[in-house]
Amino acid sequence: MTRPETDTAAVQQAAQDNLWLHFTRHSSHADGQVPTIVRGDGAYIYDIHGKRYLDGLSGLFVVQMGHGRTELAEAAAKQAQELAFFPLWSFAHPKAAELAQRLAAVTPGDLNRVFFTTGGGEAVETAWKLAKQYFKLVGKPLKHKVISRAIAYHGTPQGALSITGIPAFKQAFEPLVPGSVRVPNTNHYRADEITGVPGMTPEQFGRWAADQVGKAIVMEGPDTVAAVFVEPVQNAGGCFPPPPGYFQRLREICDEHDVLLVSDEVICAFGRLGTMFGGQKFDYVPDMITCAKGLTSGYSPIGAMIASERLFEPFKSGTTMFAHGYTFGGHPVSAAVALANLDLFEREDILGHVQRNEPVFRATLDRLRDLPIVGDVRGSGYFYGIELVKDKDTKQTFNEAESERLLRGFLSNALYDAGLYCRADDRGDPVVQLAPPLICGPKEFDEIESILRSVLTEAWNRL
Numbered sequence: 001m002t003r004p005e006t007d008t009a010a011v012q013q014a015a016q017d018n019l020w021l022h023f024t025r026h027s028s029h030a031d032g033q034v035p036t037i038v039r040g041d042g043a044y045i046y047d048i049h050g051k052r053y054l055d056g057l058s059g060l061f062v063v064q065m066g067h068g069r070t071e072l073a074e075a076a077a078k079q080a081q082e083l084a085f086f087p088l089w090s091f092a093h094p095k096a097a098e099l100a101q102r103l104a105a106v107t108p109g110d111l112n113r114v115f116f117t118t119g120g121g122e123a124v125e126t127a128w129k130l131a132k133q134y135f136k137l138v139g140k141p142l143k144h145k146v147i148s149r150a151i152a153y154h155g156t157p158q159g160a161l162s163i164t165g166i167p168a169f170k171q172a173f174e175p176l177v178p179g180s181v182r183v184p185n186t187n188h189y190r191a192d193e194i195t196g197v198p199g200m201t202p203e204q205f206g207r208w209a210a211d212q213v214g215k216a217i218v219m220e221g222p223d224t225v226a227a228v229f230v231e232p233v234q235n236a237g238g239c240f241p242p243p244p245g246y247f248q249r250l251r252e253i254c255d256e257h258d259v260l261l262v263s264d265e266v267i268c269a270f271g272r273l274g275t276m277f278g279g280q281k282f283d284y285v286p287d288m289i290t291c292a293k294g295l296t297s298g299y300s301p302i303g304a305m306i307a308s309e310r311l312f313e314p315f316k317s318g319t320t321m322f323a324h325g326y327t328f329g330g331h332p333v334s335a336a337v338a339l340a341n342l343d344l345f346e347r348e349d350i351l352g353h354v355q356r357n358e359p360v361f362r363a364t365l366d367r368l369r370d371l372p373i374v375g376d377v378r379g380s381g382y383f384y385g386i387e388l389v390k391d392k393d394t395k396q397t398f399n400e401a402e403s404e405r406l407l408r409g410f411l412s413n414a415l416y417d418a419g420l421y422c423r424a425d426d427r428g429d430p431v432v433q434l435a436p437p438l439i440c441g442p443k444e445f446d447e448i449e450s451i452l453r454s455v456l457t458e459a460w461n462r463l
């Protein structure tokens with residue numbers, strides 16, 4: 001029998017008949033052509049027909065050190081031979097212990113306690129559960145609610161989905177976990193609409209947006225609110241960096257009401273913004289960090305919830321236990337790969353590389369502002385969103401039918417056909433999202449710009 005991976009038609013058939021793709025309309029592949037990636041090398045991926053694409057999204061904000069790194073593959077193979085599996089349920093294994101220590105050494109503040117998961121949604125789930133139990137243990141049992149921002153994505157488990165601020169992703173699964181409240185995000189491009197006050201400076205908008213969290217806490221009752229979940233730079237909606245002062249004010253508000261600040265860094269950690277953790281870029285210390293994706297550059301799955309000393313304190317002694325865990329959380333192979341990945345970070349000074357090249361990436365993408373369809377270019381580090389508009393002067397966005405035609409009907413496929421894998425997203429206003437591997441430099445930035453320029457020009461002509 002022919003093994004499917006050696007036979008293009010058989011792989012296509014198997015994908016068509018038996019694979020259930022994530023967040024995918026299967027009808028869009030009714031032609032029998034499920035795009036299939038077979039190989040990666042550096043910043044490039046290759047499809048089943050041998051065509052090359054620039055990986056403009058690092059897979060899914062994951063492949064920090066690029067594809068095809070033998071050091072990472074070898075670390076996985078070595079660990080699988082030595083100890084392929086053992087759980088962290090009452091036992092430790094050396095690689096998980098070493099990784100926890102290594103992460104604790106580079107987190108901000110005293111976030112020294114690492115609870116491993118297999119991915120980001122589980123890390124978010126873990127953080128909410130810990131927040132609830134922590135407050136029960138310290139005599140504030142009513143504190144259980146969480147606050148998060150409009151259009152923010154925090155994962156698909158029912159708790160994480162409840163925290164997620166995208167109504168369309170939630171409706172099919174209601175009722176979700178109760179006690180989750182939404183506040184405005186930091187989309188400065190649309191600050192006039194969001195605030196109802198025209199012309200706020202970034203500083204004023206930052207203060208206003210942070211204060212909305214304070215107001216929500218007061219409205220809900222501070223005695224009932226356990227945590228605020230925010231990304232350093234919000235992904236969904238198209239890369240909203242924090243306005244100046246936002247996180248400093250948010251930290252003050254959380255401290256004032258004894259509410260935990262959870263920095264969801266599933267995308268923003270591990271060099272995406274040029275720092276190990278996203279909070280370090282914007283100079284704040286959260287109470288918990290949730291992370292995943294880039295920790296292994298994707299060579300094996302892992303996630304983590306990292307908590308401050310204060311949150312671990314009630315679990316240190318007596319009979320108290322955090323009754324929570326995952327069979328594959330902190331998997332030895334993934335932990336070994338993460339350690340090898342962090343070695344690569346150091347050896348290749350990847351944080352320095354991103355910091356040095358960040359202004360070039362920004363300047364290259366900024367060149368696209370001359371196109372009539374480009375309303376805004378925003379982001380940080382190697383993480384950018386390009387917002388598309390129908391009218392630059394009024395910032396008018398596309399209606400549902402136009403979005404359907406433009407994003408789903410044309411843009412995603414056209415970018416891919418032109419050799420750029422990235423994402424056209426309309427969870428908020430329509431944006432093209434970019435997050436190339438951290439090994440990229442000016443050559444790849446120019447390639448991204450050139451493909452975007454021709455495809456966005458074509459999109460405008462079709463409108």
Ligand SMILES: Cc1ncc(COP(=O)(O)O)c(C=O)c1O
Binds near residue numbers: 119120153154265303
């Ligand atoms: C900010 C954020 N939190 C949580 C998640 C969920 O992570 P996972 O898909 O690994 O469960 C994501 C995924 O993209 C994310 O971007």
